[in-house]
Amino acid sequence: MATAADLVFRPATAHDVPALVDLVESAYRGDASRVGWTTEADLLDGQRTDARSVAETLERPDTRVLLAERAGTGELLACCTVERRPAGAYFGMFSVRPAQQGGGVGRAVLAEAERFARAEWGAASLEMTVIVQREDLIAWYERRGFTRTGELSPFPYGDERFGLPKRPDLAFERLVKALA
Template sequence: MDTAPLRESGELTYRDAVEADVPALVPLIESAYRGDASRTGWTTEADILDGQRTDPDGVREVITAPGSTLLVVERDGVLIACCQLEHRGEAAYFGMFAVRPELQGGGLGRRIIAEAERSARERWGVSEMHMTVISVRDELIAWYERRGYRRTGKLSPFPYGDERFGIPQRDDLAFELLVKDLP
């Protein structure tokens, strides 16, 4: 990943990732969630999960699966963020959202999620956006609630024992489904 300092100005560009983007996308996603680099931003999971967040095969799968895309966000030609969009019937799934840690907290995430919602409506005509968030991530869930997402109380188990998703540092992890109606 390019670690050059970025100006706060400059237009954001959005495009669908291609397989050639995988070597740059994996470290971006890892930097937003895991390890000491992630602590620069506020989306870190470093206190609840160790190990990897994803790997090249996982990113490649999102890029190449039918009805799925990884939306790449660039500023002045530099990769700064990404998010997964997947068509699931009347809804789209939003995931693998990563913003370079040093750029978090300045409104960039708000702009990207709005573009992801617009893109999902335009691509697939969906009426809802779904996502899952680790249920103990109160600050992150509150951020999504301010963006119009609502907690459903529907939990799914964390994949304990599958290190492709990280090594849990606690035994109370689950995913909660959040939903937003798309106008």
């Protein structure tokens, strides 16, 4: 298992799209995702993302997809998206290879996203949305300084690009963290 010291960060390019899709899918969907603790396999079937969506994300001028690779090998271990917003930055598409979860890689990626948002864009806060049924994941973010806002947004039922829900009550909650 990799540690934070084993990671090298770089921005993603169009060349990385297939590997990014594979990473995100492995972290959240299907039986492979059950190796880690971030799986959504009990909540959703279908895809989490696709090549077109990832490529479009890479083309947005105020968005960076950050990759965490194993130093010396270039093996993709984790990724996230940081998007500049008027009031700060948005953190999303956070994925850690299931076999690497629980060892500090995720904490290191989150710290790099925070550093990037502050240093590159002067962001005063970082926000995200998490499926409210993911209490374990929300608790992880709270331990890292995020606050639940109680602001909910509906899950995009009927749009298979976001998955096939296994239950009718999915929603997202907005979480926010002030960046020092």
